[in-house]
Amino acid sequence: MKNILMKLLMFLILALFAASCSKSPVKLEFSVLDSVYNVAGVDYDADYCKMQILENPQDKDSKVIDIPVIRIRTGSKQPGAPVFILNDGPGYSNFVKIMPTWLVENHDVIIIGYRGVDGAVNLNLPELNHITQNSNFLSDANLNLAAKAFEKGFNKLADSLEIDLSQYNIVNMAYDLESARLAFQYEKINIFAVGFGGRIAQIYSKIAPNAVFRIMMERPKAYGSLALNSQLIENVMEFYNPVAREINNNTGFSQNIIRTLSSLPKEHNGHVFDKDKIVYSTFSLLETLHGAALVNEAFLSAGNGDYESLKYLEELYSEFYPAFNFGDYAIKSATCEYEPKMDYSNAFSYNSINSIGSPLAKFVFAVIQKSGFKTEILPVKLSNPDSLAGECLMITANLDLTAPFELAEFELKPKYSNAVSIILSDYNSQDLHTYNITAYSDLISNFLYSGNYKSYIPEMKLINLKPEKTLKQLAMERIQ
Secondary structure, three states, X not given: OHHHHHHHHHHHHHHHHHHHHOOOOOEEEEEEEEEEEEEOOEEEEEEEEEEEEEOOOOOOOOXXXXXXXXXXOXXXXXXXXXXXXXXXXXXXXXXOOOOXXXXXXOOOEEEEOOOEOOOOOEOOOHHHHHHOOOOOOOOHHXXXXXXXXXXXXXXXXXXXXXOOHHHOOHHXXXXXXXXXXXXXXXXXXXXXXXXXXXXXXXXXXXXXXXXXXXXXXXXXXXXXXXXXXXXXXXXXXXXXHHHHHHHOOOOOHHHHHHXXXXXXXXXXXXXXXXXXXXXXXXXXXXXXXXXXXXXXXHHHXXXXXXXXXXXXXXXXXXXXXXXXXXXXHHHHHHHHOOOOOOOXXXXXXXXXXXXXXXXXXXHHXXXXXXXXXXXXXXXXXXXXXXXXXXXXXXXXXXXXXXXXXXXXXXXXXXXXXXXXXXXXXXXXXXXXXXXXXXHHHHHHHXXXXXXXXXXXXXXXXXXXXXXXXXXXXXXXXXXX
8 A cells, every 4th residue: 555655646746747847848758667777786766768858959949859868866865966977979878888876875866868879869870880991991082982971871861850960969968968957856966977078068067057066077078179189199199208218219109100100011911001990999099008008019019020919900990990870970070179171181190290190080070071061060159168167076187098188177177167187197098997996986976975076096007018918919819
């Protein structure tokens, strides 16, 4: 009898809640009531919702679209402000990463689907992912081929779904967050933002300043991180130089790559080298210190005539090139960082100065530029606002290629009136969750609940460019 009364009470509460939401363009439909969200074998009370929103939040007559929302409910008797999770991207679902379960001890945790990836409208262009597997995928010939597929795919997508592609931008993603806050009737919220999620949080701080309590940004991709400048990548790679010179006969890390690529034979023992794939695999492996050691050894050995590690580095491209939602990545990039007058093909290429260029940005932005596709470009004051509200803590890593600490520290941080940063020395992008993870988890929890961050002491790390096993050895083990 007690359970029946409880379920009846829950139904009445949800009915009242739905009625209150129906007065605005935003509406939550609870597809699963009184359910659980399982993470790593642990069940949490959760609500599964479909949020109906306007494709263009500024136009009440706009098309209605829907995206999924999950709220994991805390059992705390003294809960802190709810935490909205904004994961990395663009081109990825907001549900791809494991939810930080420890936050549920003191907060409701809400995950909103990303428009363009999650929900009814999916902007994926699988034909582009296929073209990236071609030989010399960064060549003008392949970029022209990709541009034609890109334009054709987007025109077909817009027609078949009857959507305005320009509305699937980063500013409207921030409005989606605000729609969810209003629908759940939260007065203040916290945000835990990773990578690209930091850009969404930045814009949200501008459009809803009175709703922001605390924001923690992990490796925030500040303005300029999508159209990532080749020189910024080189600046990061310079941190490897002191150790690299000790084992590379006084040759720096980038110098080792440039020297080897410039003297690389077209083919060796029947193998035709693909420099584009070698460069992209290098870019990907540099997400960890272990990967940096593998890269340095591969180029050093190739410079001495042993090409086996470099061959395997090239082969790894098929695993490294991200199978992201290319259409979504392109729309977010084109609307918030695209500059029509920039020559992306040349500016982001690897050469005698820039060892690996900016391979991902080159492919995405050069394809946009070479295509006939046009979309509305957001004003910088909207996509990169300043005078921002909320307590903000930024965690960056000095060896992070995809979210350079320079941009976070000197571009994003000054825009907040109450922001502090912790720059982790000799950490790569993936090392944050490898070293001293307990202390790092406590940092996230303590800051979002109480604002405390000063007790965090990161584990000291040192660059080591001598791998335990070379790529050549790993390739042999794979065959065996």
